[in-house]
Amino acid sequence: MVQEEKTSTNPEPRDAPLHRFAGLRLVSLLTLCSRVLGLVRDILMASRFGNGPLLDAFTVAFRIPNLARRLFGEGALSTAFLPTLVGRLENQDHQSAWRLSTAVLVTLAGTLSMIVLVGETGLLTGRAQLPSDHPVSFLLELTAIMLPYLLLICLAAQISAIFHALGRFGWPALSPVVLNLVWILALVGTGGSDWSLKTQMRIVCWAILVAGVIQLLLPLLVLRKHGFRFIAATTEDRETVRQIARTMVPILLGLSVTQLNVLADSLIAWGMSAQEGFAASDWRPLNAGTASALYLGQRLYQFPIGVFGVALGTVLFPRFARHAEQRQFSLLADDLLDGMKLVLAIGIPAGVGLIVIAHPLAEVLFQRGEFNADDTLQTSHMIRAYGVGVWAFCSLLIVNRAYFAMRDYSTPLRIGIATVITNLVLNFTLIWPLGGAGLALATSLASMFQVLVSIRLMKSRLNELRWSVLIPALWKSLLATSMMALACWSVLQILELASLWRLLASLVTAVIVYLGTAKAIGLQEPFDLLSGRKK
Numbered sequence: 001m002v003q004e005e006k007t008s009t010n011p012e013p014r015d016a017p018l019h020r021f022a023g024l025r026l027v028s029l030l031t032l033c034s035r036v037l038g039l040v041r042d043i044l045m046a047s048r049f050g051n052g053p054l055l056d057a058f059t060v061a062f063r064i065p066n067l068a069r070r071l072f073g074e075g076a077l078s079t080a081f082l083p084t085l086v087g088r089l090e091n092q093d094h095q096s097a098w099r100l101s102t103a104v105l106v107t108l109a110g111t112l113s114m115i116v117l118v119g120e121t122g123l124l125t126g127r128a129q130l131p132s133d134h135p136v137s138f139l140l141e142l143t144a145i146m147l148p149y150l151l152l153i154c155l156a157a158q159i160s161a162i163f164h165a166l167g168r169f170g171w172p173a174l175s176p177v178v179l180n181l182v183w184i185l186a187l188v189g190t191g192g193s194d195w196s197l198k199t200q201m202r203i204v205c206w207a208i209l210v211a212g213v214i215q216l217l218l219p220l221l222v223l224r225k226h227g228f229r230f231i232a233a234t235t236e237d238r239e240t241v242r243q244i245a246r247t248m249v250p251i252l253l254g255l256s257v258t259q260l261n262v263l264a265d266s267l268i269a270w271g272m273s274a275q276e277g278f279a280a281s282d283w284r285p286l287n288a289g290t291a292s293a294l295y296l297g298q299r300l301y302q303f304p305i306g307v308f309g310v311a312l313g314t315v316l317f318p319r320f321a322r323h324a325e326q327r328q329f330s331l332l333a334d335d336l337l338d339g340m341k342l343v344l345a346i347g348i349p350a351g352v353g354l355i356v357i358a359h360p361l362a363e364v365l366f367q368r369g370e371f372n373a374d375d376t377l378q379t380s381h382m383i384r385a386y387g388v389g390v391w392a393f394c395s396l397l398i399v400n401r402a403y404f405a406m407r408d409y410s411t412p413l414r415i416g417i418a419t420v421i422t423n424l425v426l427n428f429t430l431i432w433p434l435g436g437a438g439l440a441l442a443t444s445l446a447s448m449f450q451v452l453v454s455i456r457l458m459k460s461r462l463n464e465l466r467w468s469v470l471i472p473a474l475w476k477s478l479l480a481t482s483m484m485a486l487a488c489w490s491v492l493q494i495l496e497l498a499s500l501w502r503l504l505a506s507l508v509t510a511v512i513v514y515l516g517t518a519k520a521i522g523l524q525e526p527f528d529l530l531s532g533r534k535k
Contacts, residue, residue: 025529027311030173035303037180042299043365044187045204049197050370052289053135058201059295060270061142062208065150067263069157078161079404080247083321084240085165090325094227096237101162103233103241108158112151119147138198145205152212159219162228164318171222172314175215182211250409261423261446262298265439268427269294273436289375290436296366297382297440301390304350309394312339313401320405333464336402341473343394345525349481349514351390356488356510358383360503381437389444395451399458411457419450476523484514 049055081104088097123144130137160172186207190200233241269291316339323332354361359380367376403412423446430438459465488510495502518526 027169027173027314028307030170030177031311032307034173034176034180035306037177037184038299039303039365041180041183041187042296043368044184046292046296046366046371046375047369048187048191049201050289050372050375052292052370054138054197054201055295056270056273056289056291057135057139058142058204059291060266061139061146061205063263063266064143065146065153068150069153078157079317079401080244081158082161082165082317083325083405083407084244085162086318086321087325089165090322095231097165098227098229099231099233099237100240101158101228102230103237104244105155105158105230106233107241107245109151109155112154116148116151120144123147142201142205145202146208149209149212152209152216156212156216156219159216159223162223163219163226164314166226167318168226169314171219173311175219178214178218179208179211182207182214247409250413261420261443264420264424264427265294265443266291268431269436269439272431286431286436287378289378290439293375293378293382293436294439296362296379297386300361300365300383301351301354301386301393304346304354304390305393305397308346308350309343309397312342312394313397316398317401317405320402324405324407329462330464332402332405333462333466336398336458336462336465337467337469339398340395340470342525342529343391343398344470344473344477345518345523346529347391347394348477349484349510351387352481352485353488353507353510354387354390355384356485357492357503357506358387360492360499360506363499364503378436381435382440385434385437385440386444388441389447392444392447392451396447396454399451399454402458403454403461406461408461411461412454415450415453415457418453419446422446422449473523473525476518476521479521480514480517480523483517484510487513 045055045058049058085097085100088094088100123140127137127140127144130140156175160175163169163172183204186204190203193200195203269286273286273288273290316335319335320332323329323335359376362376362379362383363373366379367373400412403409423442426442426445427439430442432438434441455467459467488506491506491509492502495505497505515526517523
């Protein structure tokens with residue numbers, strides 16, 4: 001239970017939520033740019049390679065370094081590192097902060113280099129034992145090419161954590177833009193060539209590696225302009241790094257359950273789908289392309305999560321850590337509640353909107369080239385299943401960071417273990433009646449379980465928290481979302497236009513109806529997010 005809050009001679013003013021969350025709109029805008037570029041790259045990938053074994057192999061291979069980024073880079077290590085770094089900066093001890101940062105970067109680089117070396121050895125050895133035309137052989141080859149990206153992007157994530165501790169969010173938010181631009185250039189550059197599709201896929205993988213180098217070096221150069229220097233660590237700093245490493249163990253699962261569930265979904269989808277070179281059987285109930293459809297569905301549900309949920313969590317976490325360091329727990333509770341109000345006001349309509357427009361959205365974005373109508377239908381089922389859990393995915397980004405800011409790592413860990421088990425049980429229960437969409441729905445339901453339990457237990461950890469203030473925002477958001485969904489669905493049913501224009505008309509209608517209803521019933525959070533005005 002949290003101890004009594006320390007008094008402060010200069011208490012922080014309790015401004016309106018968006019005023020307190022300085023940097024939210026900047027991060028959201030840059031993330032929106034990244035997500036739009038990400039959609040462009042996914043459209044090009046789907047059109048070039050189709051929804052089949054080739055793209056399946058790439059999506060599974062890319063998940064490994066991407067998961068490492070989420071687990072060790074942006075996830076557990078940054079979560080354990082940032083509160084300690086904030087504490088040193090709060091004491092105006094920049095030299096000490098730079099020594100700690102140096103120690104973390106050097107230790108991480110050495111550890112991940114060994115992991116990459118061992119991984120490359122295993123991948124290349126395994127590939128040598130298989131025929132060149134075996135589907136697993138190509139999967140291992142792509143994984144071997146992209147594995148060093150793990151090292152580059154995890155180091156870049158720690159550079160971003162230093163920026164966040166300094167209260168600067170712009171450059172870290174630009175990092176994904178770099179990846180998407182380089183990726184798109186690789187696709188455009190290979191378009192129209194006589195190279196085989198496998199060769200073009202290899203070039204894309206090498207381009208991702210080049211992007212990782214840029215993502216690491218560019219922010220590092222900018223950080224030096226803010227005073228950062230590599231300074232040799234002391235014995236105390238090295239001991240602090242060991243403490244951070246020990247702290248990572250419970251954070252690892254508690255913060256990254258969703259990513260672990262997503263990886264499990266992809267592996268199950270790939271392993272239980274009909275594949276070239278594998279005989280069909282009753283134990284492979286999923287259609288070919290299920291892993292690719294899952295990936296594309298995840299990319300679309302992650303759009304609102306990245307633009308809003310990740311941006312809000314990124315801006316909130318240093319603030320949570322600062323309040324916890326100063327023992328200003330009532331301010332931490334206020335920020336958490338205001339963050340959750342924004343999640344309800346944005347996450348619920350975003351998820352329901354994805355459910356309503358899933359098919360026309362997949363059709364407009366992906367149905368061209370090798371991506372046919374059956375692939376569109378398969379992908380739309382994934383989008384709907386993931387849309388169910390958008391509000392929960394966003395909420396977890398906020399609630400878990402509040403736990404970690406208060407150095408409570410055991411509660412998210414226990415809930416995370418239960419969630420992973422729940423997801424696996426649901427996976428193997430739902431794939432038989434629902435096919436691949438059962439995997440996506442299992443992740444959504446497991447995340448809903450995780451956030452509800454986390455919210456229930458947060459009250460015992462933070463006495464100042466009054467969850468009851470969320471009830472009016474919840475009901476208002478549900479009412480406005482219901483009106484929005486009805487209007488959006490009606491437009492899709494009534495209009496007989498090309499898919500693009502039907503989709504645009506439904507989106508415009510959805511925004512107008514939601515904001516109009518929100519204005520009429522007094523739901524203020526969407527307007528705070530748009531205007532940033534103070535209450």
